[in-house]
Amino acid sequence: MQALYAQLLVGLINGSFYALLSLGLAVIFGMLNIINFAHGALYMMGAFTAYFLLHLTGLGYWWALIIAPIVVGIFGMILERTMLQWLAGLDHLYGLLLTFGIALIVQGVFQNYFGSSGLPYAIPDYPEIGGFRGLQGGMNLGFMFLPIYRGWVVIFSLVVCLATWFLIEKTQLGAYLRAATENPTLVRAFGINVPRMITLTYGLGVGLAALAGVLSAPINQVRPLMGADLIIVVFAVVVIGGMGSIMGSIITGFALGVIEGLTKYFYPEASNTVVFVLMVLVLLVKPTGLTGRAA
C-alpha cells in the first residue's frame, strides 16, 4: 500500500510536466488554431537556455525560471510573426507540417553542436533556508523519500497552470482573446489589435513550454531530443483532454501522469503505451475528447 502512495505521488510529478506542456498546446490551438509540433523543441530550448545562463553568465536556476520563458517566448513570437501568421485560415495540416519542420531543424542544430548525451544541470543549492540548501535533498514522508525538488515542481506547475487558466477565462484580456478567436473581424472593429494579441498568445504558450523545460533540466539530462520523446505523449494528453480546452488539458495532464505512474507499478512494460491506449478508447467513445466541445 505504501508503495502505491509513492507511485501516485510520482505520477503527479510527471503529470505536472504533461499539464504545463499540454496547457501551452491547448492555449495555442484554442487561440491560433495551430497544432504546434515545435512545442517539444521549444521545451528543449527552455532547458538549454537555463544551461547557457548558468554556464555563460553565472545566472542560476531562479533567474532561469524567469529569463528562459521570456527568451524562448520571444523566439516563438518571431516564429509567429515571420512564418506562422501566413498560415492563418489555412488547413491545420499546414501549421502542423511547418511546426514539425521547425522542430526537426531546431533539434538538428542543437544535436550538431551538443551531441545526444546531453549536458549536466544541478538542482539549485540556494537560498539556504533553515536546514535546507535550496531545493536539494529530500524529506521522508513515511511511505517514500520525496526529493524536495519534485515537490516544488508539483506545486509550482499547479500554480502556473491555474494562473494561466485564470488569465484566459476570468480576466478582461482573456475575454478579448476568446472573442478574437470567435470573431476576429468584429473584435478588430472595436479597435483591438488582434494580430498583436495572437502573437502574444503564441509567445505565452511557448513560454510555458520553456518553463517546463527549465523545471525538468535538473531532473532529466539537458538533451537535444528531450522534447521529441515527450511531445508525442503530450499530444495524446491534449487529444484525450479535448483540443483547445484549458481546464481539460490541465486536469488530463495530471490525471494521465497518475495513470502512467500506476502502470509503471503494475505492468511497467506497458508504461510507454498506456497513454495511447487511453487515447484510442477516448476517441472511440467521445471523439472530441473528454472536455472538448463539438467543432
Add this chain to the structure above:
Amino acid sequence: MKHRISALFLGTALALAAGGAMAQDKTVKIGVLTDNSGLYSDLGGAGSTLAAQMAMEDSGLAAKGWKIDIISADHQNKPDIATTIARQWIDVEKVDIFMDVLNSGVALAVNNLVKEKNSIMINTGAATSDLTNAQCSPNTIHWVYDTYMLANSTGQALVKAGGDTWYFLTADYAFGHALERDTTAVVVKSGGKVIGGVKHPLNSSDFSSFLLQAQASKAKIIGMANAGGDTTNTIKQAAEFGIVAGGQKLAGLLLFITDVHSLGLKVAQGLNFTETFYWDLNDGTRAFSKRFSERMKNKAMPSMVQAGVYSGLVHYFKTIDAMGGNPHDGAKVVAKMKELPTDDALFGQGTIRADGRKIHPAYLFEVKKPAESKGPWDYYKLIGTTPGEQAFRPLSESACPLVKK
C-alpha cells in the same frame, strides 16, 4: 578504318587484362551502420565514421594501390530500417564489411543478413553475447565487449565486495534481457541472490517509479541493465531520490565515457563498471585519442565502440593486404582474420576465436571524485584487470555450432 579496328582490338585486350586483374581486386567498400541521430549517437555515430576514416589513413593501403570507400548510414535503432539499409548496401552499393552496428536488436537482425549474403560484420557496438554464442556466424566478429564479459567483470567484483542481493532495472529489449540474464548467472554463481527487477521501455525519461520499487526492494545492488540516455537518467534520478545515500549501490553494467562526461563527476563519482578501452590507458591509446579528439566536432575522446571500429579495421586491412586482394568472400576473409593474431595500439595484442569473439583484457574502472580529476575527460581510475582468456565466455560453455568440441 584500320585505325579503328586496331583501337577496338586494343580496347578488347585492355578489357581482358582488366578481367585478369579481377582476382587481384584492390577495392574495398566499408559501411559504418550506426545510430547517427538518436540516444547512442555520441558513443557511436559520427565518431565511428571518423575512426574508420583514421584506420584507412593509417593503414597505408592507398599507397599500395588499394581504393577504399567509406559510407555511413543512420539505422535509427530500428532493426527493420537497419536490414533495409544493409540489404541495399550489399546488393547495390557492394559494401564488403559492416562496422559498428550498435544496438543488440539491430545487430542480431543484420547478423542474419550478413551471413545469408556472405558479407562481413565486425560488430563493435552491440552488447548481446548471443552474437558469438547461439547466433554465432562465420561472417561475424564481435570486437569490443559483450554482456557476458560485462556481467562477469562488474558482477563478480561487486558480489565479492559484499553486494550479494541484486535488483535489476532492465531496458526492455534484446540487449537488456541478455545483460540481465548474463549478470544473474554470474551473481548466482558468485553466491549472491537476485531479489527482483523491473523492465522499462527503451528511451524512458522518468525512472522515479522504477527507482522507488528498487529502493523498496532493499537490495544492496541496483543493477542497471540499460545504456545511453536511459542509464544517465537513472543515475541522475537515483541521486535525487537518495538511493546511494541510503546505502544501496548502483551498478552500471554498461557505461561509456560519453555517459560519464554528460553526467559530470559530481553525480557519477564512485560508480564501478567495465570497459575494454579507455583513452588514458597507455601511450598508444593516448596518442590515438588525442588525434581523434582533435578531429571531433565536440572534441570528445573516443568511446570503446569508436576505438573498436579503428582496431577492427586495422586488422581487416592487414588481413586483406596479406591476402593480396579483396576476394569479396566474407566467410573466407573472416576465416583468415581468425588465423592472424591481432595487434594494435588501442587494444594491444589479441586473438579472434572460432566463435567470432575477439579476445583482449577487460578493465574494471571507478569514476574519480571531482577533486581527483585533472580536467575534462580525466574520469577513470583503473581498479582491476581481467586477462582476455578469463574475461569472456569460455569456449567450453559455448553453444556456437562453429566451435568444435
